[in-house]
Amino acid sequence: MSGQNGDDNFDQSPLPDYSNSVAPITSPINPKHPARRLTPQQVDQVLGQLTVTWESLPQLPFWAPLTSRNVTWQRNSVAANINALAVTLQRPLASNEVNAIAQIACKARVKETYEIPLVVAAAAFFTYRGRKTWRFPLWTPKPTSTWFSPNFFPTIRAHILQGPQAMALWTGTRFVAYVAAIRCISQPMFNSWANVGYGLDILRDMRLKSLVQEMQEMTKKERPGSQNTQQQQPQQLKSTPWSEQPRPSWRTPQQPAEEKSAFDDDSGIFDDDDDASPVSRSHRRSDPAISTTPTASGSSWSRLRDQAKTGTAASKSSGGYSPSSETDSYTYSDSDRESNYAKAQVQKEFDALLERERRSSS
Template sequence: MAYPSGGWDPPSDSNSGDNGGLDLSALGAFSPNGQLLRLTPEQRERSLGQLSKPLSEFPQPPFWFREKQKHAIALTLAQAAGAAGRPLTTDEADALAYHRSRESSVLAWRTPVWHGSTLYFTWRGLRTFRFPFYTPKPASFNPHHFPNASRPILSGRPAMLLWQFLRINAYSFIIFGVTTPIFVSVASSTYLVGVAQDPRLQDIRRALLERQRQEVAKLHGAGAATRTNATPSSTDSDRLEQQRQQPQPPRWSQGTSEQWQRRPQAESLEDDSSIFDDASPVAPSERRSPQPSGISSNQPTNKGGSSWDRLRQRSRSSEDAWDQEGQAQGESRGQRSDQYTYSQADEEKAYAKEKAQKEFDAMLERERQGVGESGRRF
């Protein structure tokens, strides 16, 4: 088969007149941006009337493709007129018809190549019932039964015809998928290259580029409007910015402040308990007065007093020191995480401190009451 050669030159038409007698609405139904919406048979004939010569003088495809060639040329002329916003000149119409005819001459051979290749490969594997990329084994395949000999749906000649029908369709599907992209690519390249290099179509190319720019501008405008609607107002932006800049207190600060608020109350209760300590040998005037919350508890408030008073102050100083140490450790642990898990070593330390404190309190109580290790009073 012979394909059109790529060395063809566009015919030089001496007739460069226009088709001013035609109205654009007579060539088809167009949208406001010049896109062709509908083409009736009458409008198709009017579009072909823009040519300066009959179609028989253009490159001709095989006879089975000439009607498709005619429709493709009419459709191309109507689309170009809509893009330009006016009827085409004879030079423009002839140039488009020429390049579309060349494309049709290439594309027309797609169907014969497709069907011919399908019949060839089907006939080649007729006896072995070969499928694409697969040949059944005679030991396990019986063409007289479909789908198999153990549970046949068809038997005899109908089964053999069905197997051949499946083979034809399998080859047809694969060959169509291979040949169609090749022919369409070659034909489209032939048309596009010819239109891009033809000097008679400069105005049409400009009109097509302008319409593409308008469509792109509309798309960008729609995207900008969507982004504007989705953008928050300036007031909301300022409020969010202020919230981000405002320092947030640490999560552990609330618990720490509550502990400090409860601490003065607990100290006052401890101090008030000394009022009811009738067994204490210290006079009420010599007893330690409550300390303000802002003054450290490890500083003695009364330098005088008895030895019992000094022992009490030391005991309370050690208790306050332990409390402050435990509170400092709790705050450092609160900064690292919201929850604290006591390990076994911490539990043992706390137990040892509590036991030592109980023993020390018991010793002070015995000394205060004047009882020795044997239980006798001094």
């Protein structure tokens, strides 16, 4: 039963035989386990397409078997890498491509084994440094502890060993604890380093140039929308003239309405103007509050008083702030506002002058 259950973990489907190429395994793959495990027969069939000997490829160092990373593990990993690329490209690989991938994959597996001496050295260092306090990873026993003592193992009350034997066992326990703690950090780092190096070596190897180009073309075909959008945007900006490009409406205020020229109004020849007023006749006609009212009779002082009254009313109306005047229309430019303000100031000074003359004469 055990042998039968073990065979169920492998795919027994035969591989087609290609000369000088590797046939990809194209049977359905479980999405939850995309890295499919190959049978020993399939591994031998994939690696049998190598035109170089296995001994000529990068070999594992002597300490690799200490962590179950032996030759069998390396062969299975290399065959899986070759088959994964064949499945991705949906075509058998050529002999030179198989040789290049096998060499790069063996090199990546050797890089992963460099973790072992580094972990052992780091664990030995931390074990030796904490020998006086018997420090463990993330924990240091207290000297007044009622259950821990380096002279008794595992506890003071229920101890099995004592004396030098207990101290040696506690030292070994601390060393193993440091190895486990350091591997939790170092193993992902070394795996990432090996995988990144594997990908870079594939991109740099001239024997795999056509294979890399095929993979890049497949990637472009999978996402055509994003590239078309990026290509269309600069082309649209270049083809569209500046005058036709949309502009924000709030930056282009409306042009003020055409003002009627004062020279077009010939009714002023019958008006009774006062040459003493600093405001011109055209401005007084344009502003009804400042324009003078012609009188058939009366002295010049009465007309001046009437002008002063109308000028004061105009200055009050123009000096006040009206929120609706600015929000109803955007044609009221800054130059018109400054002009009206200057006229109002001149009119105020003229009114003050008339008032002083009137008081001095009375």
